[in-house]
Amino acid sequence: MSLRTYHDPLHGAIRLDHNDPAEALVIDLIDTAPFQRLRRIRQLGTAYLTFQGAESSRFTHSLGVLHIARLALDHLVRLAPELATQRSALYAAALLHDIGHGPFSHSGEEMFGLRHESWSGRLIREHPQLRDRLEAERPGLAGEVADLLEHGRHPCRAIAALVSSQLDCDRLDYLLRDSHSTGTSYGQLDLERILASLTLAPDGQLAVHPKGLMAVEHYLVVRHLMYRSVYNHRLNVVSTWLLCRAVAVARRLGPDHVPADGPMARWLWQQGDLDIDGYLANDDIRSGYHLLRWREEGPPELADPCGRLMDRRLLRAADVSTCSSGERLELLARARSLAARAGLDPEGTCALQQRSSRGYHSYKGGLRLWDGQDLRALEQRSPLVETLARSQQSAWLIHPREVSEPLERELRQREPPSGQGSGAGPLSLP
The missing domain is CATH 3.30.70.1370 (HD domain like)
Structure with missing residues (x-):
């Protein structure tokens, strides 16, 4: 079949057409192993310990970002038709913007001391399934997308802003999605009005028409409230600290005292030498398994933070x-x-x-x-x-x-x- 449909709880049916070159690219990228791995990484890390509905994945969020990016570009192309040539770059960047996330998303960045933007760029440049498909679409596209995700740079400033700015498609989706999954009411954005207010300044940069000022003000207030009520919730702070404590103790005790399989051993004690396969081998499932194992088999100072997390004795x-x-x-x-x-x-x-x-x-x-x-x-x-x-x-x-x-x-x-x-x-x- 030429059409593929993803039924999203926020955006409804997200349809992709094999006969459209940019959408065919997206379908092929979705089917790669690195992107499918995002199904095994929670969007909100350990927030499910506080908000029981916070179980959505980076996979679902990434599809939502693609959907919003497509809507935004459709609107901007009516103002500047030449932007249509950037569809493949924008769609790929919107879809792959979180490809480099490690276990437990942002909590994992503190836990393992990594930066997902750097790994996103590296995976796109080095992983054959991603790099080769992007290069087949257009020579140089892999480096272009990697540079945009890692450094926020792109020859077209409006495209860069849709991917990384104070009003990018990532933020628009995660505020809506995280509010939905956590059961909070702060994230109800006027997405349609925000997208309709997007325009282009004389320098080619993305701008907002004054008619959308109140909708954008509301969006920024929503973001502020979501940080206060969800992202920086005190129990999220506690659970992230416990994760960091567990990894720090495991690293200090070393492989002679801490059970770990091959991939986890590399993440703990050889992180500087991680290749892309070793990086992709870790996700919420593997890290969660080790937390369970350390609770049962680890030394007391390691078993304690793991047990507190696994049994929610925060x-x-x-x-x-x-x-x-x-x-x-x-x-x-x-x-x-x-x-x-x-x-x-x-x-x-x-x-x-x-x-x-x-x-x-x-x-x-x-x-x-x-x-x-x-x-x-x-x-x-x-x-x-x-x-x-x-x-x-x-x-x-x-x-x-x-x-x-x-x-x-x-x-x-x-x-x-x-x-x-x-x-x-x-x-x-x-």
């Missing part, structure tokens, strides 16, 4: 964002002292995790408004966007449940009298 996290740096360190020392008294490993159960985020980066793929006469930065026309550009800091004191009560009592004693400001302050201990 550590707790207190919001210490309002505390000074010195106060945070004092609280960490006190939590570790309490943990040691309770017979727990203080290093393995107590930590300080800090995050910085902003809803909009004016100098990182910043957006501009263009009405055909006046070109302005988005933040110049929107006080709301200017506010979102400010950095938001958060800090979490991770600690075991066993010390929550004495720690909370101590924190209440530190609380200053009403109306005299906040020192360590009353902390939220869920």
Whole structure:
């Protein structure tokens, strides 16, 4: 059959036609082993421990990004017909933008200390199934797509912005998809209006028509709220730290004390020498298997974080964002002292995790408004966007449940009298 249909929970039927050269390219790329591997990598890493519906995969998300990119390009081609020549490059980049993700997605990047954009570029340049099909479409296309995904560079600036910018197709899909899968209501974007407002500035860069300003403001607010409520949720911070702890302990103990199969051994102790086959051999299934195995067979300091993850016996996290740096360190020392008294490993159960985020980066793929006469930065026309550009800091004191009560009592004693400001302050201990 010439048509292939993917039934997406967000976008409905995503149809691809073998008789269309750019879509035939996409179909062939979908059928490669590296892309099929994305079925085995969760979109939201360990967020399923907090939001039980967060089980969707990078495979599903990547198809959604392709769908939005196709809609966006169809709209822009009506404004600039010459952009039709970029369909193959855009479709391939939209589809393959996450091809380099490791186990547990962004949690895995912290866990193993890698950058998925670099691996996306390398896989596209080196894996025969990806490279050869792209080169058969057009000589040089593999390098072009790899460069776009790894560095955000492309000869056509509008195409680059659709793949990597403050309003790219990736963000539009993941906000909608992650809101749907986590059951949160923040991610309801006006996708149709946002796409309809896309235009081209005189320099060829992507811009937004002022008629779409409110829809874009809403999108940026949604992104900010999703980071606060989902991506930087305290239990996501805890589970990511436990993953990092497990890998750090396994690496320190070494192969003589930590059971691991060949691919995992290379990821743990020979990561600098990983080739593309070794990289692709790891996914959520293999890493999850090793977490289970380490829970059962590993030394106690490795079995503990693995067991906490597998059995969802997560550590707790207190919001210490309002505390000074010195106060945070004092609280960490006190939590570790309490943990040691309770017979727990203080290093393995107590930590300080800090995050910085902003809803909009004016100098990182910043957006501009263009009405055909006046070109302005988005933040110049929107006080709301200017506010979102400010950095938001958060800090979490991770600690075991066993010390929550004495720690909370101590924190209440530190609380200053009403109306005299906040020192360590009353902390939220869920």
